[in-house]
Amino acid sequence: MMTIILTACMISDPNVCKEHRMPIEGDMDVTQCAMAAPPFIAQWAEEHPEWQFKAWKCMPGNLNDT
Numbered sequence: 001m002m003t004i005i006l007t008a009c010m011i012s013d014p015n016v017c018k019e020h021r022m023p024i025e026g027d028m029d030v031t032q033c034a035m036a037a038p039p040f041i042a043q044w045a046e047e048h049p050e051w052q053f054k055a056w057k058c059m060p061g062n063l064n065d066t
Helices: 029-047
Strands: 002-010 017-024 051-060
Touching: 002 029, 017 029, 017 051, 029 051
Parallel strands: none
Antiparallel strands: 002 017, 002 051
């Protein structure tokens, strides 16, 4: 299992930033995760309009959402 770690900041206060973790089911490596991540990030951005994502990465493991 892989986890997308998305760093996002509030649009109303760009100094307030937070990491959001999204697990991706399936047997994949970091490269495959990176290729699969954009739709997950787009969905997250649509569901959280008050946040603007700044960076993201894929990490192995099942990390709980923060």
